[in-house]
Amino acid sequence: MASLAETATARARSSxxxxxxxxxxxxxxVDAKSLADGLPDLLVEASxxxxxxxxxxxxxxxxxxxxxxxxxxxxxxxEPAQRVDWRRSARDDHLFVREREWExxxxxxxxxxxxxxxxxxxxxxxxxxxxxxxxxxxxxAEVAARAGERVGLLGLSRPIASRNAAERLAATLAVEAxxxxxxxxxxxxxxxxxxxxxxAIGDLLDPLxxxxxxxxxxxxxxxxxxxxxVLDPVxxxxxxxxxxxxxxxETGERIxxxxxxxxxxxxxxxxxxxxxxxxxxCRRVGWxxxxxxxxxxxxxxxxxxxxxxxxxxxxxxx
Numbered sequence: 546m547a548s549l550a551e552t553a554t555a556r557a558r559s560s561x562x563x564x565x566x567x568x569x570x571x572x573x574x575v576d577a578k579s580l581a582d583g584l585p586d587l588l589v590e591a592s593x594x595x596x597x598x599x600x601x602x603x604x605x606x607x608x609x610x611x612x613x614x615x616x617x618x619x620x621x622x623x624e625p626a627q628r629v630d631w632r633r634s635a636r637d638d639h640l641f642v643r644e645r646e647w648e649x650x651x652x653x654x655x656x657x658x659x660x661x662x663x664x665x666x667x668x669x670x671x672x673x674x675x676x677x678x679x680x681x682x683x684x685x686a687e688v689a690a691r692a693g694e695r696v697g698l699l700g701l702s703r704p705i706a707s708r709n710a711a712e713r714l715a716a717t718l719a720v721e722a723x724x725x726x727x728x729x730x731x732x733x734x735x736x737x738x739x740x741x742x743x744x745a746i747g748d749l750l751d752p753l754x755x756x757x758x759x760x761x762x763x764x765x766x767x768x769x770x771x772x773x774x775v776l777d778p779v780x781x782x783x784x785x786x787x788x789x790x791x792x793x794x795e796t797g798e799r800i801x802x803x804x805x806x807x808x809x810x811x812x813x814x815x816x817x818x819x820x821x822x823x824x825x826x827c828r829r830v831g832w833x834x835x836x837x838x839x840x841x842x843x844x845x846x847x848x849x850x851x852x853x854x855x856x857x858x859x860x861x862x863x
Contacts, residue, residue: 580659580675580679580718580719583676583679584679584715584718584719587676587679587680587683587715588683588711588712588715590680590843591679591680591681591682591683591684591686591687591711592684592687592711594680594681594684594843594844594847595684595685595687595688595691595711595847597844597847597848598688598847598848598851599687599688599691617630617633617641617642617643618641618642619639619640619641619642620634620639620640620641620642621642624642628642629641629642630642630643651689651694651695651740651741651742652694652695652696652697652704652738652740652741652742653685653686653689653694653695653696653697653704653741653742653743653744653854654696654697654698654699654704654734654736654737654741654742654743654744655682655685655686655696655697655698655699655714655743655744655746656682656698656699656700656731656732656743656744656745656746657675657678657679657681657682657745657746657747658675658678658730658745658746658747658748658749659675659678659679659718660730660794660795661794661795662748662750662794662795663675663678663747663748663775664794665777665780665794666777666839667777667778667779669777669778669779669840670777670778670779670838670839670840671839671840672839673839674747674748674775674776674777674839677775677837677839677843678746678747678773678775679718680843681746681773681775681837681843681846681847681850682714682744682746683711683714683715684711684843684847685744685847685850686710686711686714687710687711688847688851689710690706690707690708690709690710690711691708693706694706696710696714697736698714698717698718699732699734699736699737699743699745700732700733700736701717701718701721701732702714702717703736730745730747730749730751731745731747731751731755731756731759734759734762734763734768737763737766737768738766738768739766739767739768740767740768741768741769742768742769742770742771742854743763743768743769743770743771744770744771744773744850744854745770745771745772745773746773746775747773747774747775748774748775748776748780749772749774749823750819753819753822753823756772756823756826757826760772760826760827760830760832761830764830764831764832769831769832770827770830770832770833771832771833771834771835771850771853771854772823772827772832772833772834772835773835773836773837773846773850774820774823774834774835774836774837775837775838775839776836776837776838776839777838777839777840778838778839778840780816781813781816781838782813783805783808783809783812783813784809785802785805785806785808785809786804786805786806787804787805787806788801788802788803788804788805789801789802789805790802820834820836833853835849835850835853
């Protein structure tokens with residue numbers, strides 16, 4: 546994807562004019578190129594992670610038009626008599642109808658927060674939050690595509706049904722890298738229709754009202770969803786002490802704490818309250834919240850997400 550890296554860098558340069566000054570231009574150039582450069586390796590890792598759940602993923606099945614036998618069910622008064630399966634009915638005192646199977650592919654919409662705040666990795670982690678989010682997104686795309694599902698990037702691409710869906714989505718992400726680095730963590734859901742599934746991956750630390758509005762909009766349409774919160778372990782524990790400088794990766798703003806350890810309790814309480822609010826939101830609308838830390842294997846959270854998409858209720862911390 547070397548040529549994609551060049552395209553991403555050029556797009557970042559052209560779209561950064563007037564967007565945050567020198568800091569914004571430099572950050573978006575670096576982010577766009579690093580995202581595109583890293584995607585080939587992330588695709589390989591995603592393929593390995595996908596193997597952990599690939600055998601258990603099946604497309605949605607329900608009665609309908611098709612050629613494969615589905616099940617026998619009792620005949621309902623008022624139905625046309627030609628629907629009766631007389632051979633099966635002859636073995637019982639009731640009339641039965643033979644139903645055929647319709648395998649209808651789900652539409653799985655994926656989105657990952659690729660903003661500058663996700664490009665963080667402490668010494669305790671094995672990957673940046675952004676890289677882990679991309680691995681999970683691409684692994685989900687590969688698993689779903691192999692099962693015959695349609696997969697799309699929310700706000701970036703229409704759903705596709707293709708065995709190489711993960712590679713195609715990675716190419717789209719590479720070309721759109723500059724815009725991805727600065728767009729909303731939760732993109733416009735206007736294209737999502739009823740009976741779809743949505744998986745949104747990010748640190749989910751944006752102001753809660755925006756997340757609540759986004760989730761409720763989708764839930765009202767009958768969309769099922771999973772929020773995957775990806776955090777570095779340091780973001781959970783806040784192990785800082787002494788004089789510490791914190792920098793906002795989005796704006797470059799800096800804050801200096803004279804004794805950072807005095808902030809720890811308030812920080813952890815605020816994080817716990819925020820997560821509780823996310824959990825309550827998901828519970829209220831029938832969604833799931835899965836928490837993942839970047840010092841843990843990606844395969845662990847993939848199993849949890851798979852369980853949710855396969856129909857199991859999931860609230861997991863990994």
